[in-house]
Amino acid sequence: MLHHIRAVSVPILTDDFRQELLEEAQSYPLRYINNSMGSGENEVKQEMYLQNQLHMGDAFGELLRDFQTLFNDSISGCGFFDAEVVFNDWIIQKYEPGYIGITPHRDRTDYRHMICLFVLSGHGRFYISKDRAKRDSMEIANLPGDVILMPGPGFRGMHHRPFHYLEDITTGRWIFGLRHDETKLNGERDNSD
Ligand SMILES: [Fe+2]
Structure with missing residues (x-):
């Protein structure tokens, strides 16, 4: 299915658990970034707060364990992946109303297998497109409590x-x-674009 439609969004978090995750997320100091990478038609602009130094406390730790187990027990065994999926990269991102969000880009090549974005709160419009010019854009409708899988x-x-x-x-x-960050498994890092 993902081969054709390129991403899906699935309701996964109960409201109580989503609230626990949100409170844990809000306990971290966040770093503001507002920058652009690349130039010309390859430019990517982004504006957000983020934190990727997470100790994975009660709620995040539970989500990680449960989601990793879900993959290990069912999805990894379906033959969709060419290696074990290890969710070893964690990040909180916060986008305020009116922020530009992030312009069309692709994640780093060493983010392998499946990218999972859990929506803890708020609304924004997430799209998949054919290129940076937003051609053939397709909105992936999502609400708080959903996970976007790409x-x-x-x-x-x-x-x-x-x-x-x-x-x-x-x-x-x-x-x-x-x-799943391959560089954390083998120490190499590729560049994003
Ligand atoms: Fe991305």
Whole structure:
């Protein structure tokens, strides 16, 4: 399915657990970034708060364990992935209303298998597109409590990295991102674009 539609959004968090995750997310100091990477038609602009030094306390620790177990017990065994999926990269991102969000980009090549973005709060419009010019954009409708799942290299033997972007943030949007970072397994790092 993801081969054709490139991303999905699935309701996964109960409201109580989502609230616990949000409170834990709000306990971290966040770092503001407002920058651009690349130049010309390859430019990517972003504006958000983030924190990726997480100790994975009660709620985040539980989410990580449960989601990792879900993959280990069911999804990893389905043959969709060419190696074990290890969710070893964690990030909180917060987008305020009126922020530009992030313009079309692809995640780093070493974010493999499956990128998982849990929506803890707030509203913004998330799109997959064919390129940075937003051609063939498709909105992935999402609400607080959903997880957006997007394939990375190694999913079903492909090397697919969909362009995606976030805009029209209307209420403070908190995201928890869970990724498999190959560099943390073998010490190498590729560049994003
Ligand atoms: Fe991204």
